[in-house]
Amino acid sequence: MIRVMIVDDDALVRLGLADLLADDPGIEVVAQAADGLQAIELATAHDVDVALVDVRMPRMDGIAATIRLRALPRAPKVVILTTFDLDEYVYDALAAGADGFLLKDTDPDEILRAVHLVAAGSAMLHPSAARRLIDRYHATTRSGTTAAQARLDRLTPRERDVLALLAQGDTNADIAARLAMRESTVKAHVSRILTALEVTNRVQAALLARDAGLGA
Template sequence: MIRTMLVDDDRLVRLALADILDDAPGITVAAQASDGAEAVERARAQHVDVVLMDVRMPRVDGIEATRRLLALPRPPKVVVLTTFDLDQYVYDALAAGAVGFLLKDSDPAEIVRAVEVVADGQAMLHPSAARRLIEHCHATTRRRTSAARSRLDRLTPRESEVLVLLAEGASNAEIAAALGMRESTVKAHVSRILAALEVGNRVQAALYARDAGLTG
């Protein structure tokens, strides 16, 4: 059972999300919070696997809450769920360690799929947000291009191929199909890529790939 927590200062939004997730097999809403500070308190009190996190909230916003949650001994996976397509706040949340984000008007099935995907250790980015993220990275991370390319030099050619597809938002199964590999082999490659790039998750690896110009 995937234990989720909903973090949003709008009670009606939390109720709507709870209805969506409680109807999904294998998922339960274990906790709710109205801001980031409350979210961290609840995560300390009980284990949750996935957090759906709003960005703009009183007291502690979603960005700072993400940092605090990921510092816990058993950190949950954080997905930013926002009304904003992509802005500096969302980029900062991803850089802080969130494993993806969706728009609040996403189809309920996409929200359920996001919870399942990130609980399995993968990333979930809304397509339009992924495009905006690339644009944002190109505009703000030129100074990191050289360092990113240096780290990418640590990868084998096969690992680079996996990273390109990963950065484009492909799942392990999709990468395996595209490259004619077993999914277990893809998982092993992804683990080595994360270790070589010294990052903690797939989103941060994708940022390095885009900083280095590996994807366009």
């Protein structure tokens, strides 16, 4: 059972998400928060696996909340909820440790899929919007590109192949199919990649890969 917390200042959005998630027998909504500060309190009191977090909220926004949530002893995975017009903030949230994001008009089935993917250790980067948003708002400097390339030099050629597909938003199953590998082998490669690149999740690894021009 995946334990989910919904964080949004719009009561109707919270209600709609709660109704959607309740239809999935593998998901339990254990908490609902109206802002980032309440989210921290509830995540401390409850065992939360995945938090769906809005970007703009009173008292504490989704970016600050993501940093605080990921720093908790029992840190939940975080998926950012946003609208396209606000996505200049999404990169900051992903860099802070979020495992992905959803546009608020995402198909309901994709929202459920995102919860399951993130809970299982994968990331949810919307196939088209994620790349567009990161490209638009993540302008790398020459020094940043050089530093990213230096980290990638720590990887084996096979690990670079895996990272290139990861940077495109592929799941472990997708990567296994495309590289003719077992999924367990892909998981081992991903674990090694995160360690070598000194990042905490797949999204940060993907951003670093894009900084270095891999898979761009």
